[in-house]
Amino acid sequence: MDGIVDQGTGISVQPGLMEINRTGRRTGSNAISSQKQEAVTMKLKNGTWVLVCDGSKFLLLENNGVEDIIDLRVVAHDQAVNPATRDQGTDRPGRFAISSDRRGTTQETDWHQLAETRFAQDLAEKLGRWETDKRFSDLVIVSDSRTLGVLRSALSDQVKKRVRGEVQKDYAHRAIAFIETALAKE
Template sequence: MSELLIHRGEWVVVCDGAKALVLENAGDEKFPNLKTLEVFEQKDLATHELGAEKPGRAYSPAGHGVRGTIEQTDWHDQAERDFLVHLVKHLDAALAAGKVKSLIVVAPPRALGMIRPAYSHALKSAVRAEFDKDFVKLPVHQIEKHLTGV
């Protein structure tokens, strides 16, 4: 990963479908110092705790009875999507309140694919960079090192 300059006061959001770290650079571009502002975590619930929808059925038009099932809801996938949409709403509110002017998003490709459609126009404009990396389980000092090379 090439060296990234993180501006003073800029937020770095490191997330996946179950955890998010909101970090702020308390240092400067030359000597970054990421500090944790907020941590969001989602409980890892069993499927039966997430939903109880029974699979649908498709009926044959010729009256030959039931044929297979219709696509079943993936409750873990939906929980991840809901978590990330909630995070985006939180970031959008912080942006509107003037708490942050620009941010960097770091997430695995799957999470980025879920989070991007939820960006508002203002938030999309505020995202200065995105990195498709899974750093959420790393300590903050290692995240800083991976992003900046310092």
């Protein structure tokens, strides 16, 4: 996805989708200057879906407010049980011979990370089904960096066309009121 990523806020601004305000400078998402961004305003249309997720939980919200006043309501949610790798693994790493007097080991499988990746891929499939059923027209993704990377690669082209913005923050375990406030400030 092409866009500008603000390193301070972690927001990926796609041209024409969000409004960036700069004091005394040009406004609009295409405005790029060497000065630091002072304020970024995220405006969500009524009916925009906001996906808040990490590797084991997702919260799908719909904006029932207007562009300036965000009012998020729950559409769907899910949380996977994903214990730590030490609780899932059953054996020590495998060994192999490097030469007659030396042995090497293979890296232990990170079962926890594999489960988080599968969770994000399954979530991308759900979004694809919901897009096919025409359940949403605009989508904003709020996720930690690792899950966001998995989602970007797993989302179908049709869903990618509906993504209006990304916020690289881990808000999956936060209250909806906090998410509303945080998005209003983004």
